[in-house]
Amino acid sequence: MVIGYIRVSKTKQNQDLQFDALKKAGCKKTYHEKISGASLQRPEYIRMISELLKGDVIVVWRFINA
Secondary structure, X not given: OEEEEEEEOOOXXXXXXXXXXXXXXXXXXXXXXXOOOOOOXXXXXXXXXXXXXXXXXXXXXXXXXX
């Protein structure tokens, strides 16, 4: 299954652009959260990882190396 992961760091940031991109990429399921990038606690990410099956593919919109 193709699975998407979305994270934005502020409640004012909008996830719509990422949802649209992941839908176009064929994601059947998407995990998302609004949490600081500095936070090590990412419950949706952990949930996604724990539910992965062999052959699943994770898609993210982009990485920013700061």
